[in-house]
Structure formats: structure tokens, C-alpha cells
Amino acid sequence: MRVMSFIGxxxxxxxxxxxxxxxxxxxxxxxxxxxxxxxxxxxxxxxIPIILFFMAAVSVLTTLGIVLTLIFETFTFxxxxxxxxxxxxxxxYPFSKTEAVYGIWPxxxxxxxxTLIASLFAVPLGLAVALYLSEYAGARTRKIMKPILEVLAGxxxxxxxxxxxxxVTPFLRGLFPSIELFNAISxxxxxxxxxxxxxxxxxxxxxxxVPEPVRHGALAIGSTKWETASKVIFPxxxxxxxxxxxxxxxxAIGETMIVSIAAGSTPSAALNLTSSLQTMTSYIVQVTTGDxxxxxxxxxxxxxxxxxxxxxxxxxxxxxxxxxxxxxxxY
Amino acid sequence: MENVxxxxxxxxxxxxxxxxxxxxxxxxxxxxxxxxxxxxxxxxLYRIIVQGAPYLSWDFLQNFASRRPEQAGxxxxxxxxxxxxxxxxxxxxxxxxxxxxxxxxxxxKNALTRWIQMNISNLAGVPSVVxxxxxxxxxxxxxxxxNSILAAGFTMSLLVLPVIIVASQEAIRAVPNELKEASYxxxxxxWQTISRVVIPYAVxxxxxxxxxxxxxAIGETAPLIVVxxxxFVAFLPSGVFDSFTALPMQIYNWTSxxxxxxxxxxxxxxxxxxxxxxxxxxxxxxxxxxxxxx
Numbered sequence: 001m002r003v004m005s006f007i008g009x010x011x012x013x014x015x016x017x018x019x020x021x022x023x024x025x026x027x028x029x030x031x032x033x034x035x036x037x038x039x040x041x042x043x044x045x046x047x048i049p050i051i052l053f054f055m056a057a058v059s060v061l062t063t064l065g066i067v068l069t070l071i072f073e074t075f076t077f078x079x080x081x082x083x084x085x086x087x088x089x090x091x092x093y094p095f096s097k098t099e100a101v102y103g104i105w106p107x108x109x110x111x112x113x114x115t116l117i118a119s120l121f122a123v124p125l126g127l128a129v130a131l132y133l134s135e136y137a138g139a140r141t142r143k144i145m146k147p148i149l150e151v152l153a154g155x156x157x158x159x160x161x162x163x164x165x166x167x168v169t170p171f172l173r174g175l176f177p178s179i180e181l182f183n184a185i186s187x188x189x190x191x192x193x194x195x196x197x198x199x200x201x202x203x204x205x206x207x208x209x210v211p212e213p214v215r216h217g218a219l220a221i222g223s224t225k226w227e228t229a230s231k232v233i234f235p236x237x238x239x240x241x242x243x244x245x246x247x248x249x250x251x252a253i254g255e256t257m258i259v260s261i262a263a264g265s266t267p268s269a270a271l272n273l274t275s276s277l278q279t280m281t282s283y284i285v286q287v288t289t290g291d292x293x294x295x296x297x298x299x300x301x302x303x304x305x306x307x308x309x310x311x312x313x314x315x316x317x318x319x320x321x322x323x324x325x326x327x328x329x330x331y
Numbered sequence: 332m333e334n335v336x337x338x339x340x341x342x343x344x345x346x347x348x349x350x351x352x353x354x355x356x357x358x359x360x361x362x363x364x365x366x367x368x369x370x371x372x373x374x375x376l377y378r379i380i381v382q383g384a385p386y387l388s389w390d391f392l393q394n395f396a397s398r399r400p401e402q403a404g405x406x407x408x409x410x411x412x413x414x415x416x417x418x419x420x421x422x423x424x425x426x427x428x429x430x431x432x433x434x435x436x437x438x439x440k441n442a443l444t445r446w447i448q449m450n451i452s453n454l455a456g457v458p459s460v461v462x463x464x465x466x467x468x469x470x471x472x473x474x475x476x477x478n479s480i481l482a483a484g485f486t487m488s489l490l491v492l493p494v495i496i497v498a499s500q501e502a503i504r505a506v507p508n509e510l511k512e513a514s515y516x517x518x519x520x521x522w523q524t525i526s527r528v529v530i531p532y533a534v535x536x537x538x539x540x541x542x543x544x545x546x547x548a549i550g551e552t553a554p555l556i557v558v559x560x561x562x563f564v565a566f567l568p569s570g571v572f573d574s575f576t577a578l579p580m581q582i583y584n585w586t587s588x589x590x591x592x593x594x595x596x597x598x599x600x601x602x603x604x605x606x607x608x609x610x611x612x613x614x615x616x617x618x619x620x621x622x623x624x625x
Contacts, residue, residue, distance in 0.1 A: 055429030128364035156550025224354035254458025256553035
């Protein structure tokens with residue numbers, strides 16, 4: 001019996017790749033343990049890593065679950081709708097009873113519009129703040145800005161959505177009356193606000209991890225702070241900065257509530273930014289808020305859209321990892 | 332000859348001047364950008380407080396949702412959020428810390444461990460709406476939990492799990508080796524060392540990271556919408572298999588109505604949400620500062 005369980009544990013140990021033999025009781029201890037405690041301690045030492053391994057496996061199962069769910073349900077969707085139509089049609093019109101068209105392009109375009117505006121807003125601003133904090137600001141300014149950025153990062157996206165709809169949109173419409181109630185600019189800017197903390201904190205980490213002697217060297221040969229920052233520090237931190245931008249863009253692509261509230265729900269293949277549009281994320285929200293019955297084509301379409309979205313964000317995340325590994329300056 | 336020298340040095344001084352001016356202009360620009368970012372936050376908070384504060388009252392906290400704005404409240408939403416967090420906190424904490432202990436203390440440096448680690452960091456970048464699709468398929472449909480507290484709670488737990496794992500790993504990694512060796516030296520087993528030396532030492536770090544993760548779960552809306560959590564609920568749940576609504580769902584519902592009164596209610600709901608989040612964050616920061624000196 002004991003041998004059997006020993007072999008079982010050994011097998012599992014091999015399978016889950018334990019680092020070292022568990023630190024077990026000394027032989028004398030073990031005998032005492034067995035006599036008075038029924039070998040409880042030793043058995044516990046063997047069982048606990050197995051339990052912990054299964055806990056760690058949950059993350060892997062989650063990834064698998066996401067990928068398999070998206071793939072299977074997307075396959076079901078492509079049983080109803082041709083894959084060629086999905087990639088080539090330029091209309092997304094699923095709610096028509098007679099002539100539903102499922103071309104992903106308008107939703108992708110919507111996402112790209114929001115992401116473009118968000119990056120145009122957040123990248124210059126975020127980099128300026130990061131450079132100011134790491135190269136110019138004193139300890140006090142940094143001490144004030146850190147919590148401000150943390151709060152900005154912690155504000156739920158539903159709150160940003162509310163802000164976009166009730167403040168930014170009316171504000172922009174006051175300046176430019178041609179902007180419609182639902183548009184790309186207002187949610188785009190607010191998504192930009194949302195990703196500023198990501199860009200600032202990661203870029204600032206990259207900038208301040210450039211060693212002080214490098215900075216001092218540049219200043220000592222007579223460079224101004226700006227010359228030091230732009231010609232020495234910025235290039236040295238470039239990989240981290242690029243990675244922060246890519247991660248920010250990835251968050252913008254996946255952002256859901258701001259666009260659901262302020263961008264409207266009209267899939268549009270038009271290039272203008274002032275009228276209502278729909279993104280991949282807000283389509284999923286629109287369908288799941290409504291009563292699209294389980295098993296309908298519309299129901300399965302959210303998985304196809306979700307899959308596309310997943311591929312986009314995964315590509316961005318992998319790109320960010322690649323950039324920060326490949327172009328890292330080692331000191 | 333002297334003249335030429337003079338012109339040269341004048342030119343040099345001019346050039347230095349222009350370089351210094353450039354530096355000043357850039358510094359001013361960067362400072363403005365920093366100021367602008369802070370102003371955005373101030374405007375955001377100011378707008379919400381001005382709009383929502385008049386609607387905050389004891390009745391607002393005590394009433395259920397209503398079609399009439401003056402009678403509407405957030406009781407069901409607040410109670411629902413508490414119920415959901417009662418599922419999320421133990422689930423995510425146990426699995427998150429368990430995974431971290433495994434990865435830091437037991438896992439070998441092999442391909443499998445690297446793969447698990449890569450999985451975790453990629454999961455952290457998956458949009459929350461996609462987690463919603465997972466919850467809808469697995470918990471709502473496959474396990475048949477329906478749009479219940481349990482389904483939403485499990486979905487949220489998976490969403491915040493990567494954050495908790497990474498934070499716990501860092502906290503566990505920061506435990507000094509001497510402490511562990513001392514414990515082994517006294518004859519403690521590995522698990523005794525982990526449970527009585529490593530974890531107690533790492534608790535502040537784990538708590539800080541977990542509280543921040545939980546505050547994210549409280550504010551997330553998209554996964555709740557996708558798993559089909561209703562917004563108009565006029566009863567309190569009595570168990571984890573009951574249907575419910577949550578604070579961000581209620582805010583979303585009020586925001587998406589055209590009437591101004593409902594927007595004001597949404598602002599009032601946002602104030603309640605932000606107060607809860609700021610309290611949680613303050614606790615996290617307090618723990619961090621208190622134990623940082625160690």
C-alpha cells in the first residue's frame with residue numbers, strides 16, 4: 001500500500017517537474033512520526049505540492065478555456081456564415097431578419113479609429129509626462145504625480161465612459177457643432193486618458209532604469225537636460241518605451257465600456273470620425289445586453305468577433321514582449 | 332584677427348543661448364503635459380461630485396432601482412456587489428496564492444514552469460470582455476449556473492487571478508533566504524517552513540496586490556454584461572445561485588438612458604463606487620508603507 005502510493009507520488013512528481021526532493025523528515029523523526037502521528041507530516045509534505053500544482057494549472061486551463069471556447073463557437077458560426085464573407089464583406093448587418101451580412105471590417109475599422117485617436121492623444125502626452133517625471137521633476141512633484149496616476153489607473157472604465165458621454169462629448173460638440181452625439185473622437189480621447197497611466201509608468205520605469213552615470217556623463221560634456229534626455233536617455237530606454245506604447249494600444253483595442261457608452265452602435269465602414277460607430281468590443285456588449293437567444297447565428301457571431309479581438313490583443317502583447325526582449329540595452 | 336575671434340565667440344554664445352532656450356521650452360511643454368494630466372483627473376472628479384452629490388442620500392442607498400428617478404436607489408446593486416465579492420475574494424486569493432507558492436517554492440526551472448508563467452502574463456493582457464465570453468460559455472452554459480452570483484464571481488476570479496499570482500510571487504520572492512534556512516535548520520519540513528515562515532512574511536505584499544486586484548473586480552462591468560447579469564433587480568439575493576445586479580451594472584444602465592435625471596443617479600452611484608475603491612486603495616497603500624521599511 002505504502003509502496004503503491006510512493007510510486008504514485010513519484011510518478012506525479014516526475015510529471016509536474018518538482019525542483020528537488022521534498023525536504024522530508026529525518027529517519028528518526030520519521031519513525032517517531034509514524035508511531036505517534038500516523039505519518040501525517042510526511043504524507044502532507046507529499047500531497048501539498050500536488051494540490052498547489054493543480055491550483056497553478058487553473059491559469060493554464062483558463063487560457064485553454066478561452067482559446068477552445070472561442071475556436072469551437074467560431075466554428076459553429078462559420079457553419080452558418082461563410083468565412084469568405086466574414087473577411088471580405090464590408091458590411092456588418094446582423095440584425096436583419098432577411099439579409100444579414102457578417103463582414104468584420106466595419107467593426108475592426110471602428111476599433112482602429114478609437115485606437116488611433118487614443119494613441120494620438122496618449123502617446124505624446126504620456127511620453128511628455130514620463131520624461132518630465134524622470135528627467136526634470138524633483139522628488140516633490142514625483143510624490144504628487146504618482147498617486148494621481150495611480151488613481152487615474154484605478155478609475156473603473158464605466159466611470160470613464162460616463163465622463164466621455166456627459167462631459168467630453170458635449171464639450172467637443174460645443175467647439176465643433178458638426179460632431180454627432182455618438183462619435184469616435186470623444187471615446188477615443190477618453191480611452192487615451194485611460195491608457196496614459198500605463199504608458200507613463202512603464203516608460204518612466206524604462207527611463208529611470210538607465211543608469212545615473214550615463215546621464216552624468218552626458219551632462220558633464222556640456223549637454224543640456226533636453227539633449228541628454230533626447231539623445232542619450234530616450235534611445236537607451238527605447239525598448240521599454242515602445243513596449244509601453246504597444247501595451248497601451250493593446251488595452252485600447254480591448255477597451256469595452258467607454259466605447260459602448262460613448263461611441264454608439266452603428267457598424268460603419270465610413271472613414272469619418274464624427275459619427276456613430278461600433279467596435280468589436282461594443283458589438284459583443286450590444287448583443288449580450290439584448291435578448292439574442294442562445295444558438296442563433298447572432299449569438300455565435302460574438303465568439304467570432306471575440307476571437308478576432310483576442311487575436312489582435314494577443315498579437316500586441318506578444319509584440320510588446322518581443323520588443324522589450326529583443327531591443328533591450330544591457331548595462 | 333581679433334574681430335574674427337570676437338564674432339566666433341559671439342556665435343558660440345548665441346548657440347548656447349538657443350540650446351538653453353530649447354531646453355527651457357521643452358521643460359515647459361513637459362510640465363504643461365504633466366499639469367494637464369492632473370487637471371483631467373480633477374475635472375473628472377469635480378464633474379461627478381457636482382452632478383451626483385445632490386442625489387446622495389440615505390434613501391439612495393436604501394431603495395431598489397426604480398423607473399422613477401427620484402425613488403431609485405442602489406440597494407440591490409450594493410448588496411449584489413458584496414455577494415459577488417464574497418465569491419471572488421476567497422476563490423481568487425486561494426488559487427492565486429496557491430499558484431504563487433507552487434511557482435516560487437516547488438516548481439522546477441523547466442519548460443513546463445516557463446510555459447505556466449508565460450500563460451499567466453498573457454492572461455493579464457486578455458481584454459475583460461473576452462473573460463466574459465469564457466464565463467458565459469463555461470459557467471453560465473456548461474456548468475448551468477445561469478446568470479447567478481456564482482457564475483459572475485468565478486468569471487471575475489479568473490480575471491483577477493493573474494494579478495494576484497504575480498503580486499504574490501513577488502512577495503514570496505522577497506522573503507530572505509536566511510529565514511527559510513533558519514527554519515530548515517530547526518528541523519521544519521518544507522511545508523512547515525512555507526506556512527509558518529514564508530507566508531506570514533509575505534502577507535503584506537500579497538495583501539497589497541490582492542486588494543488592488545479586488546478593487547479592479549468591483550469596478551469591472553464588461554464581463555458582467557457578457558455573462559448576462561440583469562440591471563433591473565428589485566430583490567436581494569439569498570444565495571450564490573440567485574440572480575443579482577452589481578454597482579457598475581446599475582451605473583451602466585443609468586448612463587445609457589437618455590434622461591438627465593438618470594445621469595445624475597449614475598453620478599451618485601459612481602461616487603459610492605469611487606469611495607469604496609479609494610478606501611480599498613488607501614488600505615493597500617497603508618499596508619505597503621507600514622511594512623516597506625522591513
